[in-house]
Amino acid sequence: MVKVRFAPSPTGNLHIGGARTALFNWMYAKAQGGQFVLRVEDTDLERSKPEYEAEIMNSMAWLGLTWDEFYKQSDRFAIYKEQAEKLLGQGEEVAYKKDGAIFLNIKALSRRRPKQEIFVDDLIRGRVQFDLMFLYSEHEKDGVVSGEKELRDEVLVKSDGAPTYSFACVIDDAMMGITHVIRGEDHLTNTPKQVLMYEALGFGDKVPKFAHLPMIMGEDGTRMSKRHGATAVSDYRKMGFLPEALVNYLMLLGWSPGNEEILPLKNACTKFSIKKVNKSAAQFGMEKLRWINAQYIKKADVLTLTDLIVPMLKDAGLIGETYDRGRIEVAIGLFKGRMSTLPDFLERAGFLFTKDISLTDEMKAELAAKDMSAAFALLADRLAQATVFDIATTEKVFRDLVAELGIASGELVHPVRLALSASAIGPGLFETMAVLGKDLTVARLRSAYLK
């Protein structure tokens, strides 16, 4: 039985890279009919915060990445302590105490191994060989390279009593029966020391299969960080991306289902194969994300979109506590084919929800350039008399008037759209009038040339 885990550290929000790691684990579990464990790695007492833990769980749930089991490492300190004591009991050649911390004696352990190499058979990268000699060589200090190449012993339990990431991770993976560790490439080079820990702990037979995922870079090719703008999943939620779209985009970073781009999660996970995952880092690109989001918005049900957009309209002060939901639904139906993100609706359809609109100087100049005030007045009067104000009626009134005046419909369509919506672009004019409503339509037509 396949069992995987996603092990975020609650020292920040769930970011894009973490979400992709979680997603691949989740898809692999589903593809294999296995289990997915969420394990919060809050061993850094200083930096771990409950609000981050909550945020991570929220983001996971929002993305639809449900878990079968949940653990928190801070609940399990006794287990790590016990394992550390066990190691300590095996003598200094295995583990020892120093400065209040417990160290693993990597040097002695390595010397005892028949081979001075450790092989990691990575599911994505193939066999990766590490020479123990070079594994933990001294690093540059104050610009001076020591030149010494020697193993550095590994802290298992910090002086504050908390286990280190490596140690807790190994114990949990072994004890929880994790069969496949799918994580970021940044963990590849600390895999050999974890293998040493499995051996020292007597979990040599429980070493999982490893798969190290390529990193996700920012649009400039460097590591994603705050200066790249939005890095957290919740940022994308706030920006009006649909979870299905974000997930769809993320799965395409480092994996490909073939010549398909729009692929819902439930279809994707049946196709998912760890062997088909890429080795090279990918850049996170907003443009394609926006395109995918637009595809999902277009396919989405108007009622669902309305539920998401109504709160945004309220926040923006465009509607109050009581509002005409039916009208909003009609408007969303009109605009959903031309939105990339949810807030696009506020920007493009905002004119439907304000009493007055303000034209820019350019727009006023455009109206003034060709005086259609007589036609506007006639159109306003006739529309005002309409008893039914629907698409068919507005279109008939409009077309009759244009025919009478002997002008091309385009000549009147454009200035009218400008006057009604303060925009040169938008849905069909008659649809726009119908949803705008008789009062606002007539009022804006009458005031267009007065301003």
Added chain:
RNA sequence: GGCCCUAUCGUCUAGCCUGGUCCAGGACGUCCGCUUCUCAGGCAGAAAACACCGGUUCGAAUCCGGUUAGGGCUACCA
């Protein structure tokens, strides 16, 4: 510095394992045309890549070596 990973259009990728079917396929973006009252959409096109140098081979995007470039690790962070 040392060790490790990686390298196909601007970007995400298919192809690479099992060399010839690849003068390299798809998608985003860009540009162009058609459709429509505008925009979007839809439809139809275009430009755009095997990092470099050697080797193996009748033949290399595919195999091997090196170079270069990018990334990661090198914490009592995870």
